[in-house]
Amino acid sequence: MAEDTAAKLYQAFVSEDPSSAISVIEKVKASGVAQADLFDQLFAPAMSMLGGAWASGAIDEYAFTQAAVVAEQIASFVTPPSTAQDTGVTVLVGAMHKDYHAISKNVIGAALKEAGHRVIDLGVDVRPAEFLERLEETGSRIVIVTAEPVGAAHAAVRVREALAAAGHENVVILVAGGPFAADSALAKEVGANGVIHGAESALRLVDRVAQDILEEGSE
Amino acid sequence: MADRSQQLALAEGLARQGHVQPAVEACYQALRIDEGETLTHCLLADLMLSGDFYDEAITSASRAIEIDPTCSPAYLALGLAYDRRGGGWDQSILVWHELAEVEPELVTAHVQLGEAFSSAAFDEEAIDAWRRALELDPTEARAMYNLAVAALKREGMSTALPGFRKAGELDPSQDDLFFVLAGVEDDGNPAPSPTDVAEDRSSRLEAAGALAYEEDFFAAADLIRLVLDEDAEDAEALGLAAYLYLKQEAVNEAMACSMRALSISTRTPTAVYSLGVSFAKRSGLSKSAARVFAALAKAVPKHPMPHVLYAESLLGLQRYSQAAAAYKLALELDSACVRARFGLAAVLLTEGRHAEATWEIRRAAYHDTRRQGLFWELYDSYAEGRS
Numbered sequence: 001m002a003e004d005t006a007a008k009l010y011q012a013f014v015s016e017d018p019s020s021a022i023s024v025i026e027k028v029k030a031s032g033v034a035q036a037d038l039f040d041q042l043f044a045p046a047m048s049m050l051g052g053a054w055a056s057g058a059i060d061e062y063a064f065t066q067a068a069v070v071a072e073q074i075a076s077f078v079t080p081p082s083t084a085q086d087t088g089v090t091v092l093v094g095a096m097h098k099d100y101h102a103i104s105k106n107v108i109g110a111a112l113k114e115a116g117h118r119v120i121d122l123g124v125d126v127r128p129a130e131f132l133e134r135l136e137e138t139g140s141r142i143v144i145v146t147a148e149p150v151g152a153a154h155a156a157v158r159v160r161e162a163l164a165a166a167g168h169e170n171v172v173i174l175v176a177g178g179p180f181a182a183d184s185a186l187a188k189e190v191g192a193n194g195v196i197h198g199a200e201s202a203l204r205l206v207d208r209v210a211q212d213i214l215e216e217g218s219e
Numbered sequence: 220m221a222d223r224s225q226q227l228a229l230a231e232g233l234a235r236q237g238h239v240q241p242a243v244e245a246c247y248q249a250l251r252i253d254e255g256e257t258l259t260h261c262l263l264a265d266l267m268l269s270g271d272f273y274d275e276a277i278t279s280a281s282r283a284i285e286i287d288p289t290c291s292p293a294y295l296a297l298g299l300a301y302d303r304r305g306g307g308w309d310q311s312i313l314v315w316h317e318l319a320e321v322e323p324e325l326v327t328a329h330v331q332l333g334e335a336f337s338s339a340a341f342d343e344e345a346i347d348a349w350r351r352a353l354e355l356d357p358t359e360a361r362a363m364y365n366l367a368v369a370a371l372k373r374e375g376m377s378t379a380l381p382g383f384r385k386a387g388e389l390d391p392s393q394d395d396l397f398f399v400l401a402g403v404e405d406d407g408n409p410a411p412s413p414t415d416v417a418e419d420r421s422s423r424l425e426a427a428g429a430l431a432y433e434e435d436f437f438a439a440a441d442l443i444r445l446v447l448d449e450d451a452e453d454a455e456a457l458g459l460a461a462y463l464y465l466k467q468e469a470v471n472e473a474m475a476c477s478m479r480a481l482s483i484s485t486r487t488p489t490a491v492y493s494l495g496v497s498f499a500k501r502s503g504l505s506k507s508a509a510r511v512f513a514a515l516a517k518a519v520p521k522h523p524m525p526h527v528l529y530a531e532s533l534l535g536l537q538r539y540s541q542a543a544a545a546y547k548l549a550l551e552l553d554s555a556c557v558r559a560r561f562g563l564a565a566v567l568l569t570e571g572r573h574a575e576a577t578w579e580i581r582r583a584a585y586h587d588t589r590r591q592g593l594f595w596e597l598y599d600s601y602a603e604g605r606s
């Protein structure tokens with residue numbers, strides 16, 4: 001990024017002119033700089049100039065503060081987006097029938113949502129029929145079933161049965177919870193396609209499944 | 220002190236100096252002389268607790284309370300012993316509740332009560348207790364950490380993270396890192412008056428650091444101005460200026476000063492710190508914050524806080540296992556680092572390891588309460604009130 005562009009942004013700051021600042025940013029974007037790079041390539045050098053001007057006394061304390069206000073006003077134009085882009089992947093998340101533990105479900109659901117997935121949270125104590133009903137409503141092809149009590153974990157097989165009976169054999173079921181972590185064979189027993197060991201593992205697995213579904217669709 | 224036996228006085232003296240074993244022996248001597256002395260039982264409970272003899276601590280503290288149900292230091296020792304031993308959350312709730320009744324203004328009692336409620340899965344009651352603690356003291360970092368963990372359980376990391384950062388700002392250990400980086404040490408002497416500072420760069424910078432330590436930000440800023448008037452490219456002065464702006468919530472000014480400092484010299488740790496903290500305050504800049512704190516952790520590997528700050532920025536990037544590794548590194552450097560324990564607990568929760576998370580929070584709570592020196596505060600005040 002040419003230094004003069006950063007200087008123009010700096011000038012807009014000290015002139016207390018947010019519209020000029022925005023037009024500088026827009027011009028830089030139009031020249032092909034990605035949104036994710038604007039902060040480092042444009043905003044940071046302009047801020048450094050601002051700091052230098054204050055340090056040398058070229059601008060006084062008041063002007064420094066006012067310039068910082070303009071920087072604040074336009075920060076959203078140069079900051080990488082804090083939320084991920086919509087992936088278009090819908091994921092159903094729910095705790096199995098007779099399981100009232102919500103923490104794993106909440107944490108996994110929130111992480112997936114933050115990563116840009118469309119998460120439908122079915123809550124706790126979810127019956128297999130509810131998983132099926134919401135799956136048909138949303139067209140989702142990924143279901144995450146959490147279960148902390150052993151009985152609820154074994155009952156997850158009923159979700160697979162309900163989906164298969166309605167002709168949704170290809171839906172991917174991922175399971176999470178203590179019993180699945182403790183017994184690696186249990187997931188297979190209940191017809192799950194994979195075991196989630198926490199939020200990071202959920203992100204990885206859902207990404208992989210979504211990729212597989214996409215590839216399947218393009219074939 | 221007049222109504223205390225010589226043996227008890229000896230035990231107290233030894234305990235205050237950290238000589239646990241002889242202090243315990245002196246306590247037993249004192250009890251042989253007077254078995255009904257509350258203070259001796261209470262002191263013995265704290266000594267047992269410090270030696271990790273939880274059952275003995277529970278017995279002694281319970282006896283003190285039996286003799287005098289208003290003995291607040293005994294409740295503290297009893298509550299901590301139950302918490303450390305684990306498995307008795309009903310008793311723990313009762314004890315912390317009693318302490319909060321006996322000492323209603325004691326913030327830690329409410330924080331501990333909340334933690335006991337939370338361990339017993341009474342989440343609403345726990346949140347109420349932490350809110351009460353924050354009403355009493357809005358700068359109570361541990362209550363804020365706990366509320367952040369509660370938010371994580373309900374709504375996930377992105378909701379919880381600002382709470383962790385807020386708690387981190389309230390936690391004095393983050394400022395301690397800055398002053399370590401700036402080479403400012405608390406020598407027990409007050410900061411000089413700006414008018415008495417010699418007119419050279421080094422004296423001015425040193426005095427500005429001392430004034431910043433005492434939170435006299437305006438006087439510190441005046442001295443920094445004088446340094447910069449002589450040399451506008453003084454990176455260290457700019458690093459300190461950035462910190463002063465940060466403390467006044469002026470994030471963009473802090474960013475401008477730290478960026479300028481780093482453009483002059485990349486080897487300005489105070490500016491690296493301020494830049495990282497400025498980034499961490501902006502949503503969307505977690506990646507930049509992680510990059511900066513990774514550099515800081517590399518530059519200051521023996522201090523736990525850069526690893527904690529790095530870990531927190533990784534949480535914002537959903538890189539939980541890397542965050543756990545950074546927290547563990549911080550805990551290897553300081554096992555009593557409350558912020559790292561809460562952070563690690565948060566990561567463990569994201570991995571579904573709830574019991575381990577609870578254990579980490581319990582350890583954080585124990586270290587925090589012990590660090591405050593609360594036992595002696597309550598002990599002295601109880602003894603004074605009795606005489």
